[in-house]
Amino acid sequence: MASRQPTPLEAALAELRAVVAPVTFPLPLARAAEQQRAVTEITRQLDDYVLPRLATIDAPLLAVVGGSTGAGKSTLVNSLVGRRVTTPGVIRPTTRAPVLVHHSTDARWFADDRILPGLARSTGSRDDARSLQLVTDDSIPPGLAILDAPDIDSVVSENRALAAQLLAAADLWLFVTSAARYADQVPWDFLHAAAERSAAVAVVLDRVPPRAMAEVPPHLGQMMSERGLAGSPLFAVPETAVDAEGLLPVAAVQPIRGWLAALAADQSSRIQVVQRTLDGAIGALVTRTPELATAVDDQVEALTRLRAEVDHSYAEAVRTVQVQTTDGTLLRGEVLARWHEFVGTGEFFRALEQKVGWLRDRVVSAFKGQPPEVDNLKVAVESGLESLIREEGDAAAERAEASWRANAAGRALLERSRVDLTRASPDFDRSVERTIRDWQGAVLDLVADEGMGKRSRARFLAFGVNGIGVALMIVVFAHTGGLVGAEVGVAGGTAILAQRVLEAVFGDQAVRRLAETAKEELDTRVEALMAAELLRYHALLDAAALDPETADRLRAAADAVQRARADGLPTGSTGPADEPALAAAEERLAIAPPTVTQVPYAPGLDDSDPDADVLDAELVEPAPVRREDRR
DSSP states (O other), rough: OOOOOHHHHHHHHHHHHHHHOOOOOOOOOTHHHHHHHHHHHHHHHIIIHHHHHTTTTSHHHEEEEETTTTHHHHHHHHHHHHHHOOOEEEEEEEESOEEEEGGGGGHHHSSSSSOTSSSEEESSSSOOOOEEEEOTTTSTTTTEEEEEOOOTTOHHHHHHHHHHHHHTTSSSEEEEEETTTTOOHHHHHHHHHHHHHOOOEEEEEEEEOOOTTHHHHHHHHHHHHHHHOOOOOOOEEOOOOOTSSOOOOOHHHHHHHHHHHHHHHHHHHHHHHHHHHHHHEEEEEEEEHHHHHHHHHHHHHHHHHHHHHHHHHHHHHHHHHHTTTTTTSHHHHHHHOOHHHHHHHHHHHHHHTTOOOHHHHHHHHHHHHHOTHHHHHHHHHHHHHHHHHHHHHHHHHHHHHHHHHSSSHHHHHHHHHHSSOOOTTTTTHHHHHHHHHHHHHHHHHHHHHTTTTTHHHHHHHHHHHHHHHHHHHHHTOOOTTOOOHHHHHHHHHHHHHHHHHHHHHHOHHHHHHHHHHHHHHHHHHHHHHHHHHHHHHHHHHHTTOOOTTTHHHHHHHHHHHHHHHHTTTOOOOOOOOOOOOOTTTTOOOOOOOOOOOOOOOOOOOTTTOGGGOOOEEEEOOOOOOOGGGGG
């Protein structure tokens, strides 16, 4: 038998699930936790209800009985069935594992994982919240299944989550509350959610004292009307004694039983209920998905901002090194002293203008002899450059950490880090040393390649590779923008001397080109060094695994579902030939409650009166809705 092809709506919803399921909100932004729960709720509702129900529109109507702790849900279910199928108790939480009761001819619809695929099936009583106990009872009419859910306000969080999951998988909510707790906030949160997605809901007001029958049910009906549930039936069950089996008198539950039986017997009405709830659920998914997209945008924006902050911190470190390796800052202290030793004494600088030729000869003789001072100068240059880069690396780390620490998103990332981001990495110092040595080697290779030309080879050999290389480094550091006072003259003299030595070997144009190339080499290596440090922060940002295109995919998936939804929902088969069809001109509500006569309260009736248990349930008609209040 050929497999069934999904409808366009099913395909769009399946795509929506594929896009929503992997969405995460790693940063603790406002409403991030709420939106993460929404991801779970949307995925579960698609798995537990929407997709299975679309694929099996003719499946029995699933009525989930939910409500507050101690409201009497299990007692009501047992009383509707006519025997004990679920165990009520006095120890909270009263209902732990969900119980689903169905007709024997409908067993095929529930034995597999068509609905609630995350719950294991069992046929015996179990105390496992992640299993679904299946009970077959032919007192339940075909086409209807009743599920007793855990308490929505259970003290066990797992039970609360399961209750919400089961209610989201219902075609019909049979919501049970008590006369003492009907105004509690928790039940109304669930009822409000049902009203927002146009779910089919019936409310059972349980344990109503006989004297309160004239006041409490009408008040609850008014509250329902004011909160968008004006069309939902309200059944009032009087407080009464139970029999030896723990069942309510037949008269107390007959209106509810009769209403459910009438609903189950009419396939057209069942389909209308299913379509109403299903369409409302799909509409809620379409509404909630763009909210997820907005939350994803907020996360991406926050990550982008954090990335920009650390990028700026390290870009500033690179810029500072670039400036201080050209403004003469490095031509101080040890470097300047070693340069003096290398070329002779400080008298050279004072005689620079008058005795340039003599000075040049002196320098040439010093270079040719390859004195040990050249190595000392090289080490001094290396040490000064190392100190500068290390300081800027630590400063960049401090700036980056401080900027992240200033907001919750950044603090969350810092707390996840396994390394100390308040300072440079432990290997940074060794990396700096290696970078500078590599740069000095590159400079020596540069001058060696340039010095082996035919025209300058003799002069180059006269000065030596190390001497020329150190002179080129001095020229790179020679600009005096960062020096003041006497240092300007000293550094200026240093630069002029080194440059004239190089010009004597290579010529003016070559010296400028060599200096620019050496500086670019240094800048590139410093950028790579700082980039390696920056990767520590980028690794945290990348671990968030937020795809900037996720928000667009969410919106596109929601739009596709909305377009497919506009074509209508499946109507199912026409049903058996002997099932009465509605007349063409007849109007009928999706949930059509039978007419129930209210039993008037007799003054003087005591709650302890043994006849009190024969009071009939009452169907309270909610206040009419004005035309202008309709949506």
